[in-house]
Amino acid sequence: MRNIFIVFVNTIRRSKSAIAVTAAAGILLCVIFNLMLPLYATFSQPGLNLGLCVYNETAFSADFKAYLADDLRMKLTEKADYDELSKMLVDRKISGIIEVENDEITATFLDDYANRAFVTAYLESYLSAVSVNPNARATAIPLTITSANSKTAQEAQQGAFRTSTGFFLSFSFILGLFIAWQIFNDRGGGVYSRVKASNMRTASYISGICLEGILCTLLQSGIFIGYLAISGKDIGMNFWFAALLCLLYSLFVVGFSLFCALVFKSQGSIIATVVGGSSIMCMIGGAYFPIATAPEFMQKLARVVPQYWFSDAVDRLQSGAGAGFHLLVLTLFALLTFILSGVWFAYEKS
Amino acid sequence: MIYIIKKQFLILIRDKGSLFFTVLFPALLVMILGNMLDKLDNPDSVIGDINLQYIGINTKILPKIDGVSFIEASSFEAAKIAVEADAATAAVQFSERGIELYQGRDSIKNRALESVFRGISIGAVNSEKTFVQTKNLGYNRTMLDYYAVTMIAMIVFMGGGVSGASTVFEERKNGTLSRTAMSPKSRASLYFGTVLSFLPQSALQVICTMLPSILIFNAHYANTIAGNLLLFSMFFIVGISTCSVFALVGLFIKINPTMVIMPAVWALMFLSGSFAQDVYITGFSDILPPRLVQNAAFELTIFGRYEKCVSAIIVSAFVLALSSVLGAIIFSRKAKI
Structure with a gap:
């Protein structure tokens, strides 16, 4: 126990910057959450983006434009240059190009545009109406729209929390890099060899380093979850449960970084594994993008990384389902990395 | 060198x-x-299938769009209950007051239906004649x-x-x-x-x-x-x-x-x-x-x-x-x- 404490205190002394960085990461997560809120609140009624190319202005073209922009609330990008609009279409900044020449309308889409039938129907309905009655818009039947439910502030908060957790999964590895550097420096400075030669037990050295890592991760998730709890945000799940998820994931990060630092002997390899590995794991695991939209093989592949189990647990908890199995898997991931690190350290010592 | x-x-x-x-x-x-x-690489979300319950509408004026199905409801209230239970995308009724559209929770489907009924409200009719020429860009990425x-x-x-x-x-x-x-x-x-x-x-x-x-x-x-x-x-x-x-x-x-x-x-x-x-x-x-x-x-x-x-x-x-x-x-x- 005394050895663990000595390693722990020494690690804290040597890596004050790690504590500062993880605290900053915690604050940054709170900022990201608040930046995401308005995005989720306004996402409920996105307008359709269309490019409009009017070759000659007429009363018809003016009425048609007003119909698209005012009645259907489409976001129109007007350009006289079709070529420029075609670049925007390829870049998916617009859904289609509508060309108006006299009373003729041509709609251009990409061949994989899923809503082509709908957009064509919107245009056809206007044209069929004005073919019968040129003042169709002025004599329209009143349309009353009510809604069963609209996007609530709670849903926006839950969405913002889900996105922020993606950043949490990524930021945690900054700490991982600090831990890996710590051990790498121990190795370079000879501390590691002296520890191996001493009567210090494997578990003591690893526990001492890890305790500092856990303290930092608690600080990061504590600031983030604590802020959400104190400010009374609705994250769609129990705050203690969210904190537990963060803790289990942080344990995995600490274990993973420890293992990388013990196994790889060069600075480049450690950076490649921790930075490169974590970036890829976060992407595969659905930290940044919803995994449901990925191809089936990638959805299956996602299950091998803990980020998937974390993200899926958040999704399930927010939809009211249980995530006990996910907690178990995250625990096993964390345990596995620590066991592997211990075995490797013991193997090197022997 | x-x-x-x-x-x-x-x-x-x-x-x-x-x-x-x-x-x-x-x-x-x-x-x-x-x-x-x-x-995710789309300027707008996919609308998908729409299931609309209607009352008092001449079905001839409803547009024929792939993926949109129309079911006649027993009453507007019953249709609204179906929408609230997510059994229908929206409910619509034609009356003296005009067109009443009761939307569900899906904002993308709501936007599509609103556009459809805006067209109907200005007097759009279903006809064999097509007014819009459609084409493919020819490039894609x-x-x-x-x-x-x-x-x-x-x-x-x-x-x-x-x-x-x-x-x-x-x-x-x-x-x-x-x-x-x-x-x-x-x-x-x-x-x-x-x-x-x-x-x-x-x-x-x-x-x-x-x-x-x-x-x-x-x-x-x-x-x-x-x-x-x-x-x-x-x-x-x-x-x-x-x-x-x-x-x-x-x-x-x-x-x-x-x-x-x-x-x-x-x-x-x-x-x-x-x-x-x-x-x-x-x-x-x-x-x-x-x-x-x-x-x-x-x-x-x-x-x-x-x-x-x-x-x-x-x-x-x-x-x-x-x-x-x-x-x-x-x-x-x-x-x-």
């Missing part, structure tokens, strides 16, 4: 970290980002194709930046820089040798991203062999000139360049839309070199226009020559290296 090139190449292939970031990382990112974002290009840009700028600046830093740190400077060779030729030593690395970076993207992940670059060679040439020369510019920067940097240049180039790539094409600042992103290079590549790969690629090659060659000469002069005249 050949020895310097050989030495730099050996350093590259011996360092597992550099090798990972040069050979494997970009290809993996092309695969992951291209596949994961493919279905998947997300895989997008990242296949931007990841090469990322690797030539980030890899070139870090390795360019690190070369001088590492030599200085290891003490080999001052020993090399004392050799009979002129300092200028040593510096030119260092710049030329980036040739194999730059070629390797581009090849190692292009080939797996084409052969394994089925990404598309230019349609012709000549177009692909031009694309390779552009990225190759951009890579060397980036190395050369950052080697010049490295002459002045005293701290580990990776810690400074990697975040700076990352931010540059981020603002150039390399990681997400929606990230774009009007008037600013357009002048960033990675964005210019990416746009030149897309002009070639999508539209088959090569003018911007050629311009990029000429500008890069000029930057390479200028930075190399400037670097050689500074390296020759610097008293303490």
Whole structure:
């Protein structure tokens, strides 16, 4: 126990910057959450983006434009240059190009545009109406729209929390890099060899380093979850449960970084594994993008990384389902990395 | 000079970290980002199937759209209950008051239905006659194709930046820089040798991203062999000139360049839309070199226009020559290296 404490205190002394960085990461997560809120609140009624190319202005073209922009609330990008609009279409900044020449309308889409039938129907309905009655818009039947439910502030908060957790999964590895550097420096400075030669037990050295890592991760998730709890945000799940998820994931990060630092002997390899590995794991695991939209093989592949189990647990908890199995898997991931690190350290010592 | 090139190449292939970031990382990112974002790559969300319950409407006026089904409800209230229970997308009733549309929770479907009923409200009728001519653009680009290009840009700028600046830093740190400077060779030729030593690395970076993207992940670059060679040439020369510019920067940097240049180039790539094409600042992103290079590549790969690629090659060659000469002069005249 005394050895663990000595390693722990020494690690804290040597890596004050790690504590500062993880605290900053915690604050940054709170900022990201608040930046995401308005995005989720306004996402409920996105307008359709269309490019409009009017070759000659007429009363018809003016009425048609007003119909698209005012009645259907489409976001129109007007350009006289079709070529420029075609670049925007390829870049998916617009859904289609509508060309108006006299009373003729041509709609251009990409061949994989899923809503082509709908957009064509919107245009056809206007044209069929004005073919019968040129003042169709002025004599329209009143349309009353009510809604069963609209996007609530709670849903926006839950969405913002889900996105922020993606950043949490990524930021945690900054700490991982600090831990890996710590051990790498121990190795370079000879501390590691002296520890191996001493009567210090494997578990003591690893526990001492890890305790500092856990303290930092608690600080990061504590600031983030604590802020959400104190400010009374609705994250769609129990705050203690969210904190537990963060803790289990942080344990995995600490274990993973420890293992990388013990196994790889060069600075480049450690950076490649921790930075490169974590970036890829976060992407595969659905930290940044919803995994449901990925191809089936990638959805299956996602299950091998803990980020998937974390993200899926958040999704399930927010939809009211249980995530006990996910907690178990995250625990096993964390345990596995620590066991592997211990075995490797013991193997090197022997 | 050949020895310097050989030495730099050996350093590259011996360092597992550099090798990972040069050979494997970009290809993996092309695969992951291209596949994961493919279905998200749309300016609007897919509407999907719509199930509408109606009351008191002459069905002849309801538009015929694939994926939209109409079911007659017993009453408007019953239809509203079905909407609240998510059994129907929306309920609609025609009455003396006009059209009453009761929408469900899906904002995308709501938007589509609103557009449909706006059309009906102005008197749209179903007829055999079509008023709109539709056509396909004829070009397309998947997300895989997008990242296949931007990841090469990322690797030539980030890899070139870090390795360019690190070369001088590492030599200085290891003490080999001052020993090399004392050799009979002129300092200028040593510096030119260092710049030329980036040739194999730059070629390797581009090849190692292009080939797996084409052969394994089925990404598309230019349609012709000549177009692909031009694309390779552009990225190759951009890579060397980036190395050369950052080697010049490295002459002045005293701290580990990776810690400074990697975040700076990352931010540059981020603002150039390399990681997400929606990230774009009007008037600013357009002048960033990675964005210019990416746009030149897309002009070639999508539209088959090569003018911007050629311009990029000429500008890069000029930057390479200028930075190399400037670097050689500074390296020759610097008293303490």
